Amino acid sequence: MKRIALFPGSFDPFTKGHQDIVQRGLKLFDEIVIGIGNNANKKRYFPIEVIKAHIQSSFSPEDNVKVITYDDLTARIAREVGATFLLRGLRNTTDFEYENGISQVNRFVYEEIETVFLITSPHLAPISSSIIRDLHRYGQNVDEFLPYSLSNSVV
Template sequence: MKVALFPGSFDPFTNGHADIVHRGLQLFDKIIISIGHNSRKQRYFPVEKIIGHVKEAFAENSQVEVITYDELTAELARKYQANYLLRGLRNTTDFEYENSIAQINRHLNNYLETVFLITSPQYAHINSSIIREVHRYGGDVNEFLPYQI
């Protein structure tokens, strides 16, 4: 069975993230959306709410699991017998950042391959940081999310 982790802080989980999961299901038997703690970031949306929203968004799909974690992604992959990390790329800046992480993860876990999917054009402008800022100032962000907040 091909199992992939889709790790991220997902603060919030956007339509762009959902698109990567849906497209990734064409490649993998199971995708575990792994909502991690990022020591460099303070969460804006409570993780419990994001978990609930993401579970609701994928409730009809038994191939998708949603978990939280606070450990190295490479170790989490071992625990779940996932040999793949699924990541989305919007632009070259994303690639530079993600490439470095992929190299370290591969060093920590020789069986772990990172698979990059290029973001679909209609979602390339969606950025969690921008969504948080719009929400913080009272803007409606629901069109950018696969759930309503």
């Protein structure tokens, strides 16, 4: 049986920390589906189509990484794409507290789903999408934190 993991998030933007989780996850799973979800509690800063294209180009040599967008419950999308695992990265204990609750709800919605947590590599732990958005918003080049260039991206 193929081990498929869904790596869900808003990825606004997708960082080198996210990329690291996917690359390390490929050692555990046969396929990873990166799911860019629409979070009703967040207003996107970068257009979802732009981020999707950047993520796809970052993994273009990998045929076992797919990128989708969705507007539904993560557990339902996992079932739809044939994933029995959710892949999540943890930078700190705050992330764990938040992700633990979500993983319990996902199991309620889709009993067969298992959440696998990978601890962020230490040199990438300080990177967060919200910090990158703030830096970018005020004109700071953020390309060193991303697996692609945003220098020409307009918001």
